[in-house]
Amino acid sequence: MTPATAEPEGAQPPPRRRPGGRTARIRAQVLDAVLAELGEHGYDGLAMDAVAARAGVHRATVYRRWGDVGGLLADVLDAAGDDDWGPPDTGSLEGDLAALNEEIQAAMTAQPPIMAALIAASFRSEQAAHAQQRLWEDRYTRCEIVVGRAVRRGELPPRTDARRLLIAATAPLYHQLVLLRTPPDPLLPGHAARTAALAASVGAFAAPPSADGS
Numbered sequence: 001m002t003p004a005t006a007e008p009e010g011a012q013p014p015p016r017r018r019p020g021g022r023t024a025r026i027r028a029q030v031l032d033a034v035l036a037e038l039g040e041h042g043y044d045g046l047a048m049d050a051v052a053a054r055a056g057v058h059r060a061t062v063y064r065r066w067g068d069v070g071g072l073l074a075d076v077l078d079a080a081g082d083d084d085w086g087p088p089d090t091g092s093l094e095g096d097l098a099a100l101n102e103e104i105q106a107a108m109t110a111q112p113p114i115m116a117a118l119i120a121a122s123f124r125s126e127q128a129a130h131a132q133q134r135l136w137e138d139r140y141t142r143c144e145i146v147v148g149r150a151v152r153r154g155e156l157p158p159r160t161d162a163r164r165l166l167i168a169a170t171a172p173l174y175h176q177l178v179l180l181r182t183p184p185d186p187l188l189p190g191h192a193a194r195t196a197a198l199a200a201s202v203g204a205f206a207a208p209p210s211a212d213g214s
Contacts, residue, residue, distance in 0.1 A: 029055040030062060031079055034072045039112025043121040048072070070127035077118065077131035081138045086145070093150035094190075094197040097169045100143065101189030104170060108177045109184045119178065140166055147200075156200050161207040168205070169196035 033055035037046050046069050052059040066072045088099035107115045122132040140163055147162035172192040176182045199205070 026055075026057055026061065027075070027079075030057055030066070030072070031076050034076050035114055036112075038073075038076075038117045038121070039114050042117055043069075043124050046072075046121075070125035073118070073121050073125055073128035074131035077128060077135050081135050085139075085142070087143045089146075089149070093146065093153075093155045093200070094193050096146045096149070097193035097197060098190045100146070101170060101173055101193055104173045105177070105184055105189055108173065116178065150200075155197075157203050157206055159207045159209075160200055160203075161205045165196060165200045165205040168199070169193055 030051060033051045034046070036054060037050055041050075048062055048066075048069060049059055051072060052062040055062070062072075066075060088096055088103075090096050090099055118128070118132065122129040143166050144162040147156065147160055147165055150156045151158055151160055169192055172188060176188060177184065
């Protein structure tokens with residue numbers, strides 16, 4: 001893990017090349033249909049023919065391009081990374097983490113439960129699992145700027161490990177909503193952010209020195 005100070009402010013991952021014209025339109029129709037079907041019927045009810053019918057696209061086109069349900073889910077997850085999303089900038093580490101947690105909780109409790117369904121589907125499809133891992137890596141990389149800003153403001157030690165801090169700050173949301181399946185707690189996003197920020201401020205997530213002692 002690279003220390004947060006190595007992450008330049010404003011850095012964003014390079015955009016993926018996106019198809020244009022009719023190809024892009026068909027892809028958008030199909031992926032929207034996948035999300036709708038997944039939200040209504042879950043992974044077990046997701047069927048290629050139903051997606052094609054809902055998208056208004058010939059079934060042969062869907063089979064030829066995506067192959068199977070795993071291919072559809074993988075493309076949905078890859079498409080989610082084709083945006084310009086960035087983490088909030090509230091002016092403080094605790095505020096940034098709390099705002100990020102609010103976004104997570106809102107997404108996890110939205111209806112239909114698309115985000116929860118995609119997480120569940122990743123345990124059933126190897127293609128979806130790999131795509132979800134790529135998406136998480138992308139999101140955590142984008143969020144490292146939150147920690148970098150805090151280091152520059154003097155809120156955190158210079159060698160704070162951004163990834164470890166971000167996981168600690170957001171994990172309680174997934175634990176409560178995904179594992180325990182408890183009702184959303186409006187206080188949890190802020191409490192989890194405050195706990196992680198306080199721990200980080202005293203060096204709980206300091207990166208170990210390199211082999212040469214630097």
